[in-house]
Amino acid sequence: MKSEIIKLGKNVLVAFLLVSGVLVAQESKVNVKESKLTVLGTSNLHDWHANAEVMSGKGTFVSEGNTLKEVKSLNFVLTSEGLKSGKSGMDKNTYKALKTETYKNIEFKLLSVAKITKKSEGVFAVETQGNLTICGVTKKVNQTFTVKVTGGKYLLSGKQTIDMTTYGIEPPTALMGTIKTGKDVTADFSVTYN
Template sequence: MWKFRKMNMTILSLLVLFIFTSGKTQAQEFNLNNQESSLKVLGTSNVHDWELDAENLSGKISFKNLNECLIEAINVVVTAESLKSGKSSMDKNTFKALKTDDHKTITFQLVEAKSVTSKGAGVFAVKSSGDLTIAGTKKRISLDFDVNTNGGKAILTGEKKINMTDFKVEPPKAMFGAITTGEELTIKFSIVLK
């Protein structure tokens, strides 16, 4: 009887240990590293092309299974007034267009990872949909990106074209309307999460 009870306790202990360790090895959460990440907004005008760099990013990614790149959640937040061009007058026009007095952040939240395809060596191509919120307007977008899960971190890289007017953002103007910007933007990102 004593041997039977001892064996049951050993099996139960191993089962509990397996449940806790398998959960830790399978489900993982990574936090965005602002210093190593980059997000650029590229646009055009009737004078020259322009670029904004996001200086303040935060966010998280959660995997159901890291080895298979089964993504549970992604949340990325950009501080709107951290988008800088290196020219204060352009930055002021950008902040006005983005209504940063009322809307401090730009956010992306994953809704669904529709497909994940392995490219080999810990790199995956992901097709997803998510909610992008700019200047207080939320819009569901499709977003394709690559995920590299090597080296104890996750690196998301990709780009997305958007139209400012879809988010009720009026393209900025300068010099009393003499300089006008195009409605279409390209967002390029390399997001490092550890």
């Protein structure tokens, strides 16, 4: 008798969820093959960039169909020596500046979501605050990014400008200091969680 009541209760719950909209909380991981992050910088000689080849992360998103309702958790980890410019000398200077022998990763961890705004069908602007850790230094940053919800995937895209000196990083130089990089870099990202 007790098992029949439990079974009836489950059936009623399933029927209710089918009739009403279904909210789905889904833990997702970074899909590296569908993700891209590029660090853009300047110098007194020319602009430069480095692409992230090693990254990971997890997020828990709550959606109803293609409507984003909530971002419960989010983290993103970039392996510092996974940044590649295509120029070994420049990469070596970057790793030295990032102190990669001691600090292997750069990480963003969500603290709170201030606002989710629908931009178009399945596309949302998400205003957040999180901790960004670089070279062992953690700072709170405000980060607004776009989330496109489609078929169980969450595509996050946006840009974040970072003043390297606030993380104790001396902007790299080359050729005995004659080439100097600017203190600001921009992370331009398009990262898929599924």
